[in-house]
Amino acid sequence: MPHPSRRLILGLAATAPLAATGALTLGAGTAHAADSAYVMAYFTESTTMLEANYGLHLAVSTDGLRWMPLNQNNPVVTPTLGAGGLRDPFILRKQDGTFVVMATDLKGTDWTRTSVNIHVWDSADLRTFTGYRLLKLHDMTTTHSWAPEAYWDAGRGQYGILYSSVNSSGHNVIMVSYTTDFKTTTNPQVFFDPGYDVIDGNLTVGVNGVNYLYFKKDQTLVGARSTSLNPGSFTPFSTPVAHGGTEAPTVVKSLTSSTYYLWGDTYTPNGVFYAWQSTNLAAGTWTALDQRLYTQPLNSKHCGIQPITSAQYDNLVAKWGAPAWNRLKSYNYPARYVRHSSYVGRIDEYPFDPYTDSQWKLVPGLADSSGVSFQSVSHPTRYLRHYSYNLRLDVNDGTSSFAADATFYRTAGLADASWSSFRSYNNPTRYIRHSNFVLRIDPISTSTEQQDATFSVGY
Template sequence: MAGFIAMAVVLGSMLVGPAAPASAAPVTFTNPLAEQRADPHIYRHTDGYYYFTATVPEYDRIVLRRATTLQGLATAAEQVIWRKHGTGEMGAHIWAPEIHFIDGRWYVYFAAGRAEDVWAIRPYVLESSAANPLDGPWVERGQLQPARSSFSLDATTFVHDGQRYLAWAEYAGSNSNIYLARAVNPWTYAGTPTLIATPTYAWETRGYRVNEGPAVLIRNGRIFLTYSASATDASYAVGLLTASADSDLLNPASWSKSATPVLASDSRTGQWGPGHNSFTVAEDGSDVIVYHSRNYERYLGNGYDPLSDPNRRTRIQRVYWNADGTPNFGVPVPDGVTPVRLRAHDLPDQYLRHWEFRVRLEPNVANLADSQFRIVAGLADPAAISLESTNYPGYYLRHRDHQLWVQRNDGSDLFRQDATFVRRPGLADPAKVSLESVNFPGQYLRHRDGLAYLEAVSDAAGRAAATFALD
């Protein structure tokens, strides 16, 4: 037991401890990371590999892949590490696998029904002592113990303050709720589980009354537990529970629930039903949310069954942090390369953002997507760059009468030139960037009096105002 707890502290802190500062050139990703892979879970291990598992649409097996980078998981070879039983327990609906490394061994948590009763779903655990979990072999530890007596799934685990916890979702009455318990070992919990979340808000009860898919991120003196709510169609959304790091996590009063979802369908970015997330850390030390969504809108009705729809896709994007230490997930970003923010060199707590389409500089941008831009090949010169708005795809940062705006590409030569910039080493810091106009050489994007302009810069203050860190 002592060895289990000691190793859990070390390995758990790797997953959910303080993140390293992000570098000046953040890692970007291309979405989707994987087609037809739902309920994704990515674990970053000390061996230098990321391990990725997810639900397959046939619901009949557990797959695993690994790569030394997050983006590398997109093309990594996939290995089947376990298949469902032909009869009895673990014989149907193989859902939501998670992989964890605990006390020197690998563990996979997953949900499964009985072959003869596919809705008798419970959480199960596999164990492997292999150095490379793709090689196996895997031992079946059976149901989470003590065994649950009702529909239950989505088991996860985390360590806080030297104690490992197990969390899962379970049906009770007309609701799917989230429960938390202290772990004795990776497949056994002690005492009576604590109910910490039940669906109460309208956005949690669309189609079904659901709180499920818990995932934990520990930062800034708080425990953040995300969960997914409502039916698994376009209604699906991510909610947030928060507890103080010094509170009793098994006291329901320690947890507060955000009144609105923190990640939801977005018609502008073309992402529907984001949910069932996990967290990992990117190569640059930044926090990353891993989740699935569909790229089309479908709701229950007219015979539509989301569980028969295979097209949930694994996606990843950076987690940002508000000034008060809470996470900001923004919107599910459009497919393609993930966006960045431009942080002022001389005002490092302030970012370029659009407000009523005028580009300005502001701190604490609560509507995160207003400050996110996707760097793409220049509209007027593919060797240069253009910056596409995240929450208004097809709109680009462009200068007009030497003011900076975010506007829709009208296809004209003038627009393409106004929206194209040459990326230069930062005028005030070569490790950062400055953006020079292609049609007004020598003039740079800069901020002045809280607004963004295109101007020539000649003094130190101007060079500083025309220099930005990518964040």
């Protein structure tokens, strides 16, 4: 949630033993040995609020780093109670294997609005959502219930729901309310109050006998730890990290390695995810992750992540569908994406509006179907083509020369074979590259030019 209580998350999954259930746990979600993919919940905003949508959005990933929006980046369900919109959605797989989805009861950016409730759905498979309701967390009617997350407290035999509220001293603290069914809650109390403003609590349970709580403090991400889950038992310990003003921490662990990731969002309405990595949570220090390695769903905000099985992944894609468009990320400027602006092809730093200028349909090549042509989503009669070696967005006039100028062969990336490069159909010694952030086709020889001509095709 924005100031004074705003957060946005992204993450991977967990692999630590949990009691006698045979499950594995890390963070607020529960991971099982069969898990091999991830689902993300989020809402959307963009720089001019062109893409402000406060429904529940879903994306999936096989590695927890590169995300594919479902349902064309449209919501899969929209709240109708309370404020009629949500922020900060979170997915928890419960002990019985079904899911519960929670979210802040807030539409838009009216931070003065208070609510004792959060939105809640039940779901067996995240393809259908049932039992939609508002869940009351406390009786403090003059404050909020922001950024809910839940975890299983085995010692209590209950779920704890963490959320941000203002205490009697006037600063934000992290609260907890307990539940067994996500229909009623009991015993709301302060979970963490170090004496200064803290929000956006994200809990990692049971790593070598220690529990870790990450939170936002002064637009930085900080960790506290405790050997119990008792309210009031956590002590701050880690070195703060930030990328500008940063909020919404989530710590998650790869399903395939020993690496932990700490995710945060920039403190703006058009937030950008950043990630740090560590192989030792106890050390409390983090190293920035290369932006080439991760890509957030377009315009995503304040996300919640849950590990899932490959079958659940396949079923979600079958239900909601993959995007009919792509975005292209620059290799040597990974914060920048291919877009058109005033019909000129270029790479610009994400985020920007109109965001649709960076969406492309990679269709069979107009001159050779074994190649590709880049059809604009925002201007579907126009394609990227070269003219005097510069790339621009022109209307397809149906001529063979236009088709040739607009056709490219996709090859292994010149700087990284796991990425892509695009060779011109009618100038086969030339590739699409950026020069001073403007796109053109050029012969490629130096390592810098190879990097300029390498792109990731994603979403």
